[in-house]
Amino acid sequence: MNSLEEKTITIKNIYKGRIIELNIEEVLLPNGKNSQREIIKHPGAVAIIALTDQNKIVLVKQYRKALEKNIVEIPAGKLEKGEKPVITAIRELEEETGYTTDHLKYLTSFYTSPGFANELVYLYYTDQLYSLENKKELDEDEFVELLELSLEDTEKLINDQVIHDAKTMYALLYLKLKRLEKNENQ
Amino acid sequence: MNSLEEKTITIKNIYKGRIIELNIEEVLLPNGKNSQREIIKHPGAVAIIALTDQNKIVLVKQYRKALEKNIVEIPAGKLEKGEKPVITAIRELEEETGYTTDHLKYLTSFYTSPGFANELVYLYYTDQLYSLENKKELDEDEFVELLELSLEDTEKLINDQVIHDAKTMYALLYLKLKRLEKNENQ
Numbered sequence: 342m343n344s345l346e347e348k349t350i351t352i353k354n355i356y357k358g359r360i361i362e363l364n365i366e367e368v369l370l371p372n373g374k375n376s377q378r379e380i381i382k383h384p385g386a387v388a389i390i391a392l393t394d395q396n397k398i399v400l401v402k403q404y405r406k407a408l409e410k411n412i413v414e415i416p417a418g419k420l421e422k423g424e425k426p427v428i429t430a431i432r433e434l435e436e437e438t439g440y441t442t443d444h445l446k447y448l449t450s451f452y453t454s455p456g457f458a459n460e461l462v463y464l465y466y467t468d469q470l471y472s473l474e475n476k477k478e479l480d481e482d483e484f485v486e487l488l489e490l491s492l493e494d495t496e497k498l499i500n501d502q503v504i505h506d507a508k509t510m511y512a513l514l515y516l517k518l519k520r521l522e523k524n525e526n527q
Numbered sequence: 528m529n530s531l532e533e534k535t536i537t538i539k540n541i542y543k544g545r546i547i548e549l550n551i552e553e554v555l556l557p558n559g560k561n562s563q564r565e566i567i568k569h570p571g572a573v574a575i576i577a578l579t580d581q582n583k584i585v586l587v588k589q590y591r592k593a594l595e596k597n598i599v600e601i602p603a604g605k606l607e608k609g610e611k612p613v614i615t616a617i618r619e620l621e622e623e624t625g626y627t628t629d630h631l632k633y634l635t636s637f638y639t640s641p642g643f644a645n646e647l648v649y650l651y652y653t654d655q656l657y658s659l660e661n662k663k664e665l666d667e668d669e670f671v672e673l674l675e676l677s678l679e680d681t682e683k684l685i686n687d688q689v690i691h692d693a694k695t696m697y698a699l700l701y702l703k704l705k706r707l708e709k710n711e712n713q
Contacts, residue, residue, distance in 0.1 A: 345588065345589065345590040345597055345670050345671075345672065346590050346597075347590050347592050355541065355542050355549070356541050356542065356549055356565075358551070358565045359563070359565065360565055360642075360643060361565050361567070361643055363541070363542055363549050365544070366592060368592060370668055370670065371590075371670050372670070374667075374668075376668040377545070378592040378593070379542075379544045379545065379546055379547050380592060380593045381547070381567060381593070381643075381644075383640075383643070386642070402531065403531065404531040404532050404533050404557075405638075405641040405642065406533050406552060406554060406564040406566060407564070407566045407567070407638075407640075407641060407642070407643055407644055407645045408638060408641055408645055411531055411532075412638070412641060414641070417642075419642070449685070449696070450688075450691070451691055451692055451693045451696050452591075452593075452594060452598070452691055452692045452693065453639045453640045453692070453693050454569075454593075454639045454640050454644065454646055455591040455593060455594055455598060455600070455691075455692045456546075456572070456591070456593070456603075456605070457546060457547055457567075457569070457593055458567075458593055458640065458644070459593045459594055460640055462693070481560070482556055482560075482562040484531050484556065484557050484558070485531075486531065499635070502636075505636070505637060505638055505641075506637055506638045506639070506641045507637040507638065507639050507648070507693040507694065507697060508693065510635070510637050510697060511693060511696060511697045511700065514697065514700040514701060514704060515700060517704055518700060518703055518704045518707065521704065521707050521708065521711070522707065524711075525707070525710075525711070
């Protein structure tokens with residue numbers, strides 16, 4: 342028995358958009374009372390830690406309307422319906438960076454905002470990048486600038502809150518830890 | 528000039544709830560075309576990395592309706608309107624764990640889902656916890672179970688996707704890195 346579970350009584354769909362859906366769910370709490378949960382349904386996403394052969398991290402600068410500012414993130418994108426995350430990851434890497442790879446390693450996955458959304462991000466890693474001869478087109482409403490930075494360079498961007506999102510900051514910690522573990526084993 | 532900026536043409540509020548708001552924003556893209564953005568407004572949140580004097584990590588198990596499962600997270604909670612994040616952090620630590628502290632260090636902040644939401648999480652750290660003599664009440668629709676785990680114990684929960692959210696996985700990487708850096712300097 343799951344003593345913390347909240348059973349669904351009713352689901353009311355408020356909005357079904359291009360990317361997200363909003364439902365209001367009436368739930369039965371563990372103490373027998375009712376409450377409402379505001380839930381965003383999201384198709385899920387991928388993000389890619391990609392290192393060049395000069396050991397630079399491939400990043401994209403992008404205007405995020407929700408934040409009303411540009412931020413710098415690791416390449417990422419939403420899953421298309423029924424698409425396997427690894428396929429999305431290759432597609433987004435190609436579209437956003439002009440690189441491709443045949444060595445993509447799955448690292449982990451995490452929910453971004455479990456309090457109100459089911460968005461799950463699948464995180465991949467590659468240090469084997471090849472430049473595409475023919476660049477892929479971005480989505481028609483997508484505009485990004487490519488950056489290639491050393492791990493040290495990213496520190497300043499974190500301090501300046503230009504790098505300012507969870508998946509990218511997780512990725513940079515991951516790389517720091519990986520580097521430190523490698524040094525320890527040498 | 529910010530060449531990536533998307534100027535707002537109109538904002539249509541779809542929903543204003545207890546926690547989140549949903550707006551559809553008509554925007555002018557950098558290429559002169561129009562597009563729509565689905566934007567969730569969120570009050571922001573705090574999360575706390577809290578270590579006991581036995582060096583255990585304080586965690587809470589909680590049912591997340593958006594995910595339809597229990598997950599284990601670091602203590603966290605939403606900002607009340609106008610509340611300073613550090614005040615929220617102390618309150619949530621007290622309510623969710625029965626501990627308090629007078630040494631809370633601000634670590635960093637990150638947006639959780641910049642593609643569609645403005646939720647910003649402020650992350651704090653403390654290794655100086657004191658048990659409250661009189662436990663605080665949780666919100667009336669909030670039910671949590673307290674756990675205190677070693678960093679090693681959390682690895683299994685990550686593998687089993689019981690620990691499965693970005694802020695908690697960031698926090699655990701942070702602690703791993705901190706431990707490794709400490710060992711290096713000894």
